[in-house]
Amino acid sequence: MADRAPRAATLADLDAAVSSCFACPRLVAWREEVARTRRAAFRDQEYWGRPVPGFGVADARLAILGLAPAAHGGNRTGRIFTGDRSGDVLFAALHRAGLANQPTSVWRDDGLALRDTRIFAAVRCAPPDNKPTPGERDACAPWLHREVALIKPTLRVVVALGAFAWAAWWPAMSAVYGRRPPVPRPAFGHAARWSGEGVPTLLGCYHVSQQNTFTGRLTPAMLDDVFATAKHLAGLA
Structure with missing residues (x-):
């Protein structure tokens, strides 16, 4: 359960604890049902079917915060944004930016490595219709807060993919940095930016969902x- 999060001394400890969380009955039932029934294209694969931990380096200067794993993406492969169209777009952009060693991400042991970057989600289990409830978001928050705390010494920038991730950052910032969110809170938007003393800069980016990338709302140039x-x-350029 998420009450184990504060006791995680390292990212490896946290990742192991995340992967064995059963706190939210609806999410547990959904992720396991998807893993049992599987999509026809993946019927011969063994799904991960558990909460999906973060991915990337421990001394990250840049963090990418998403919503939740995809049912047939991270919930199948065991790595966030891996094995689906959203991940195809995201990792290709990270490779172009020099933040990933390869442009594709198909499985959790495919050799992909990130540079100066950590990726994680506000909710660690795949939710039905990609819509966690407020209660599920809050139950999962300690995992996010602890992950941010563990990379706090080097973290300089957080890219929030979508409005859900943007909203999830404020309580994380408050919990980890002891700073109250601004009032009113800045509105999410693509390329929106907020900076505060002693905390990472927050950047908004439309989510790399097919709904956005297929319609042209988010283009490769915009991601770049x-x-x-x-x-x-982040001092990486």
Whole structure:
């Protein structure tokens, strides 16, 4: 359960604890049902079917915060944003930015490595219809807060993919940095930016969902601009 999060001394400890969480009955039932029934294209694969931990380096200067694993993406492969179209777009952009060693991500042991970057989600289990409830979001928050705390010494920039991740950052910032969110809270938008003394800069980016990338609401050039800005602010450019 998420009450184990504060006791995790390292990211490896946290990842192991995350992967054995059963706190939210609806999410547990859904992730396991998807893993049992499987999509036809993946019927011969063994699904992960558990909460999906973060991925990336322990001394990250840049963090990418998403919503939750995809039912047939991270919930299948065991790595966030891996094995689905959203991940195809995201990791190709990270590779172009020099933050990933390869442009594709198909499985948790495919050799992908990130540079100066950590990726994690506000909710660690795949939710039905990609919509966690407020209670599920709050139950999962300690995992996010502890992960941010563990990379706090080096973290300089957080890229929030979508409004859900943008909203999840404020309580994480408060819990880890002891700083109250601004009032009113800045509105999410693509390329929106907020900076505060002693805390990472927050950048907004439309989510890399098919709904956004297939319609042209989010283009590769737009992603490249966000990561170029993130690298500059993180001192990586």
